[in-house]
Amino acid sequence: MGAGSRRQEVKSALERKPxxxxxxxxxxxxxxxxxxxxxxxxxxxxxxxxxxxxxxRAVGISLAWTLYLLHGRLRQVGMRNLELAFPDKSRSExxxxxxxxxxxxxRQLAEVCQFPRYTLExxxxxxVYDGFENYERAFARGKGVLFLTAHFGGWELSAFxxxxxxxxxxxxxxxxDNVYLNHLIRQYRTMHGNTTVDKDDFVRGLLGAxxxxxxxxxxxxxxxxxxxxxxxxxxxxxxxxxxGLARIALRTDAAVVPTFTIWDPILRKYRLRFDPxxxxxxxxxxxxxxxxxxxxxxxRIEEYVRRYPEQWLWVHRRWKTRPEGxxxxx
Numbered sequence: 531m532g533a534g535s536r537r538q539e540v541k542s543a544l545e546r547k548p549x550x551x552x553x554x555x556x557x558x559x560x561x562x563x564x565x566x567x568x569x570x571x572x573x574x575x576x577x578x579x580x581x582x583x584x585x586x587r588a589v590g591i592s593l594a595w596t597l598y599l600l601h602g603r604l605r606q607v608g609m610r611n612l613e614l615a616f617p618d619k620s621r622s623e624x625x626x627x628x629x630x631x632x633x634x635x636x637r638q639l640a641e642v643c644q645f646p647r648y649t650l651e652x653x654x655x656x657x658v659y660d661g662f663e664n665y666e667r668a669f670a671r672g673k674g675v676l677f678l679t680a681h682f683g684g685w686e687l688s689a690f691x692x693x694x695x696x697x698x699x700x701x702x703x704x705x706x707d708n709v710y711l712n713h714l715i716r717q718y719r720t721m722h723g724n725t726t727v728d729k730d731d732f733v734r735g736l737l738g739a740x741x742x743x744x745x746x747x748x749x750x751x752x753x754x755x756x757x758x759x760x761x762x763x764x765x766x767x768x769x770x771x772x773x774g775l776a777r778i779a780l781r782t783d784a785a786v787v788p789t790f791t792i793w794d795p796i797l798r799k800y801r802l803r804f805d806p807x808x809x810x811x812x813x814x815x816x817x818x819x820x821x822x823x824x825x826x827x828x829x830r831i832e833e834y835v836r837r838y839p840e841q842w843l844w845v846h847r848r849w850k851t852r853p854e855g856x857x858x859x860x
Contacts, residue, residue, distance in 0.1 A: 560707075568710035575714070578643035583656070586640040594636030598629065608844040610860060615765040616839075630840025634793060638684045645718045650694060657684070657691040657791065661804040665697075668785035668807045674740030676779055677789040678808070680751035680831045681843035684791040684800045689724050689747050691791075691802055698723030699745035700735065733774060740782040747789070748775050751831050751843075753850045761853055762825040764832055770851035776823035779810060786810070788830045793841060805830070 574593070578586045598605065608631065612624035619627075641656060648656070668675045677699070679685060689701050701719060703726050706712035716726055727735050727746070739746050750772055753759075759770035779786050788805040808830070811822040835842040849859050 564708045564710050567708050568714075571711060572714075575643050578640050579646060583640070583644060586644060587637050590638075590640030590643070591633050591636035594632040594639065595629075598632040604845045607847055607860065611844045611846075611848060614767055614849065614859060615835075627839045628844055631842065631844050634683065634841045635843075637793065638686055641684060642686050642715075642718060645690060645721060648690070648694060653691060653694055655799065657687055657800045657802050658797070659804075660792075660801040661806075664804040664806045665787060665789075668787045668804075669743075669745070671785055672743045674743050674782060674784035675745045676736075676740075676775055676784050676786045677745065677747040678775065678786050678827050678830065679747060679749055679789045679791075680834070681749055681846065682751070682790055682831075682834060683793050683838065683841040685749065686719070687800055688789060688791040688802055690719065690722065691800075693722040693724045697745065698725075699747050700725050700727050700739055702727045702729050702736075702746060702748045704729040733778070736774075736778050737782065740778065740784045748772075750775055750827055751848065752846060753848055755851050759851065760821050760824055762821065762828050764828050764848065767849055767859075768853050768856075769828070769849050771824050771828055773820045773824045775827060776810075776820045777816075780812070780816070780819055780823065786827065788827075788834075790834050792834075792838060 578590055581589065605628065608628040609621075609624055612619070612627055616624060616627075644656075665675070677688075679688065689699055692699065701724055703719075705728065706715065719726060736746055751764075752772070754770045754772050756770065758772060758774065760773045761768040762771050763769070764771070775786070778784065785807040787807050790803050792801045792803055793799075794801050808826060811819055811826060813819055813822075847860055852858060
């Protein structure tokens, strides 16, 4: 299917979608709270979307810093994660990295709010390709492409920017609890042909996508629980990690392409970086290979986090699930 027809199909579907009834039905007993949260967030989203980009970024970063100052629990989790990952760094160095993360989050917030203003003519002022030939080679294999990525840099921009250039994909995501905000952000994410796949029921959809030679983006750096997750090392600490990407790649021979949207302070824009497809580990032992490749993928994420520590989501409790018998680290 051509990129233009794909975008038109998705646009038509969105236009046909009822805007209120499904949301009211799915909001359930929390409907009032969700509506109030949406009403509070909507003005910020729209204002950040209307401001000039440089001013929108400044406001977004200011909002993120306000959250940093007011939300002690997030600071506590972030500092604990940094202590686990970088035991040799001083407390002041860890605090500097954590503040950098909130700057990164605020910048991305502004860019997401600006999505409706993106066009092919101005998108290059925000994101540029880096290593696009690696994506082309992987896609040309015809067995599907799995984007290995993380909550890093401008992760929301990667699929959006790529779809603007005609390369739509399926994006695996966990729906937000607030159905009204979820509906809005889903519309933003799918503006140019992307589709969203529920994280809790994605295996069948991914297998079908790989058979069709399509592209799927997966954020693989969140805490999981068995049996969906297996324990592999992340910064030398066992972390329960989703093994689905490895299992699907081994089963379908899809190309696994590490993909990261990196804020470049020199360019003053993001680089959408595609690494060469990873060579999968195959020994014939399905379970061992799934764990070994999950470790391979996690190691690649760690390499990027070590290189750009201010751009990863340190406030997520990545090591929450512990191997049996081990105490909590939080």
